[in-house]
Amino acid sequence: MKKEKSIYKVNPKTGDKKQLFIDATICALAEYGYKGTTVRKIAEIAKVAPGLLTHYYSGKEVLIAESYKYLSHKFLELFRERVAEHRDNPLEALNIFFLKTFERENMDPxxxxxxxxxxxxxxLRKDLGHIHRETYHNYIEAIEGMLDRAYDLAGRQEDAERVRRQAIGINALLDGLWLEWCLNPETFSREEGLRIVYDFVESATGLVMDKDFSRLD
Known part of the structure; x- marks a missing residue:
């Protein structure tokens, strides 16, 4: 799989102005947060006049909404690619998901x-709720699929509702650990976070994970 470009970089020379402004918005949010991100700051990062930016997007909120859609779908597609690469080995697919969650690039304030x-x-904008609902549903569905295949390979049958609860629990645990670590990296190390996930998954499912911590960058 080819290396993805950093989300913290923009290419002012690109001919795709809409993508340029989305990239610049993401960079502005990363450095200045919601309050500090303005049309002027986004234009400065994109190296264009503010008037050109507003020709494409009517304001800050519209740009952030478009950036939300773009980044959500980008991360979801990357996740799907990684899962597909290990479709015949669902536990390894889960393992890659966990390792990627705790890699340095993702554990970034x-x-x-x-x-x-x-x-x-x-x-603020309830009409954007569908972005979260769609991406959340796809993540849960993918985790359910990995668990189902892992159980099949282990010669076990599990109730669909139980597998769904497990998928929701795994996703919630990853989100919670990621959030806590970003807020305070001294709470636990990335390796400890990964160990917590492995302990939970093995306890909840009875499946045995390949706990190779040397693969954590």
Whole structure:
């Protein structure tokens, strides 16, 4: 899989102005948060006049909403790619999901500032709630699928509702650990966070994970 470009970089020379402004918005949110992100600041990062930016987008909230859609779908597609690469080994697919959650790039306070901005806007604009609902549903469905295949390979049958509860629990645990670590990295190490996830999954499912901590960057 090709290396993805950093979400904290923009290419002012790109011909796709809409994407340029979305990239610049994400960078502004990462550095300045929701309150500090203005049309002028976004234009400065994109290296264009504010008037050109407002020709494409009517204001800050619209840009943040479009950035929310873009980044949510981008992360979801990356997740799907990683899962698909290990479709025949569902426990390894789960393992990759856990490892990627705790890799350095994802445990970055800048990423927290971006998502806090998105969530703040969602509270202000209820019409954006569908973005969260759609992406959440897809993550839970994918985790359910990995668990179902893992149980099949282990020669076990599990109730669909129980598997769904497990998927929701795994997703919630990852979100909670990620949020706590970004707020205070001294609470636990990334390796400890990963151990917590492994302990929960093995206790809840009876499945045995390949706990290779050397793969944590």
């Amino acid at each position: 800048r990423l927290l500032r971006i998502w806090l901005s998105f969530w703040s806007l969602t509270l």
